[in-house]
Amino acid sequence: MIEIEHLYKVWDDNDKAVVLKDINVTIQDGDIYALVGRSGAGKSTLLRCINGLTDYQSGSLRVDGREIKGLGEKEIRNLRRHIGMIFQQFSLLERETVYDNVALPMKCWKYPKASIDKKVLELLDLVGLSEKAQVRPRNLSGGQKQRVAIARALTMEPSILLCDEATSALDPKTTLSILDLLKEINRKIGITIVVVTHQMEVVRKICRRACIMEHGEVTVQGPVKDIFIEQPRSLMRLLGEGKAKLPEQGHNIRIAHLLNSLDEGKLFGQMYADLQCVFPIISGKIQSFEDDRLGIFVINVDDSQMGKVAAYLTEKGASWTELLPEVEDQNDEPEEDE
Known part of the structure; x- marks a missing residue:
């Protein structure tokens, strides 16, 4: 588990360059957790x-x-043995083979050759590169290079x-192929992944x-589906979407419901038929979340219909909320590069 409480980080001793402000985040074992934000967040x-x-x-910050x-140098080294890391740039040794790149951490820790060989071959099979063991990185595609980097990050278990x-x-x-691989690795070995x-x-x-970060602060956090359903201002800024x-008349209702089957996609048609009234659809989008497809729509309902619409949606198990007028947000300026 990763537990972060009231964490502050500044780049100098005068508190002039505050990078992280009162961060409070808990990442459970086995989760796949996203730290999201624009450059400089x-x-x-x-x-x-x-x-x-x-x-x-x-x-x-506890791991x-x-x-x-306050951990000493030796303690930090031992900690990092249990934390793998992959980057945008693959950071592979171009003159070494795929095998040697994956084996490097175990060689540095002086593991026996037999243990190295067994682990490297297991990991290359896991990432789908068994046949590339003796190939050099310059002969690999970008996706294959990232697979090598993932295998290397997993060598120390x-x-x-x-x-x-x-x-x-x-x-x-x-x-998509790399994301599928990470998801499969999480499923197979239960590793916590922070993205x-x-x-x-x-x-x-x-x-x-996930949590969304802006200007060194966590502005929103929670289940990914909930964040996209609620559409907080920080998400809209990140997506570059205006309000x-x-x-102005009636009630504007945001509805989120699964669309993984044909029956689930009939909510509005069935509601029109059952309630014998028409509700204008103001906006709508369909998004994928892991293995689910979720429809997020806004409809406008007359005052006279609001009660029965609310009761109907609740009975059908749809997630809905009434959108209230918002104060204009002035915090939409671009952020500095990190």
Whole structure:
């Protein structure tokens, strides 16, 4: 488990460059958790705090019950043995074979050759590169290089895998294959995965919980589906979407429901038929979350119909909420690069 409480990080001793402000995040064992935000939000800095690459001035950050701040050099090295990490740039040794790249951490820790050979072959099979063991990185595609990096990160059997923009340099098809691989690794070995990304398709594809960071602060956190259903302002800013113009008359109701089968897609048609009235659809979108497809729609309901619509949606098990007028948000300026 990763437990972060009231964590502050500044770049100098005068508190002039506050990078992380009062961060409170808990990541459960076996979860796939996203740290999301634009460049400069502080997400990569928080990731480096988790594995001890960057210190922090105050607060608490515990990994498996051990406070990171104050650990000695030997203790930090032992901690990192249990934390794997992959990056946007694959950081492979170009003159070494795939086998030697994967074996490198175990060689550094002076594991027996037989143990190295067994583990490397197991991991290459896991990432689908058994036939590439003697190939050099220059002869691999970007996706294959990232698979090698994933295998290398798993050699020490870590309990946590940190992914820093690990798919940002890949094309969409290759990105999906890497995300599927990470999801399968999580399922097979139960490893906790922490994903730093600004790509919302990555969050929706594999992450179960997430937090959105802005200007070094966590503005929203919770289950990924809940965040997209509720559509907080920080999510809208991240997506680059403005506030939707809603009718001033009646009640504007946001509805979220599964669309994984034909029957689930008939909610509105059935509601029209059962209640004998028409509800204008103001907006709508369908998004995928892991293995689910979720429809998120806004309808407008007259005052006279509001009671029975609310009762109907509740009876059908749809997640719904009334959208209330919002105060204009002035915090939409671009952020600095991290």
